[in-house]
Amino acid sequence: MKMKIISIIAILVILMTGCEQSVDSASDQYNRVNVDPVRLKQGESLFNKNCAVCHGHQAQGADNWRKRDKEGKFPAPPLNGTAHAWHHPKQALMYTIKNGTQALGGSMPAWKDKLTDEEIESIIYWFQAKWPDQLYQAWVRRDKESNKAK
Secondary structure, eight states: OHHHHHHHHHHHHHHHHHHHHHHHTTTOTTOOSSOOHHHHHHHHHHHHHHTHHHHOTTSOOOTTTTSOOTTSOOOOOOOSSSSSGGGSOHHHHHHHHHHOSGGGTOOOOOOTTTSOHHHHHHHHHHHHTTSOHHHHHHHHHHHHHHHHTO
């Protein structure tokens, strides 16, 4: 009986903690408590249609992404949390996707005429869902600091 009560209390504490996080961050763009499955699916679909040819269907990047190709350019990096995408605030991720990297000597084309801001945000939402929580929280801190600097 005592074990049952402890289990029920533990479950209630976990549920209340989850509810508290959801309420506190309901309007927070960084909320990972309530993942939106529709937006996630949209992001995956858009990524596979537009990005996977270079970044891979699981956002794993090119095998040799750290080595320059014969033209001196780096192949597409992973976006799944195993490379440097998490170092960049959302504004920089949006800018890079919209404008590409060709003006900087890279290979990525601009997507601003093909994808809306909402679609780009869904793509980011999808590949960020692949990031481990600790990495995502580090990105949140960086992104919030970036927003303060504006």
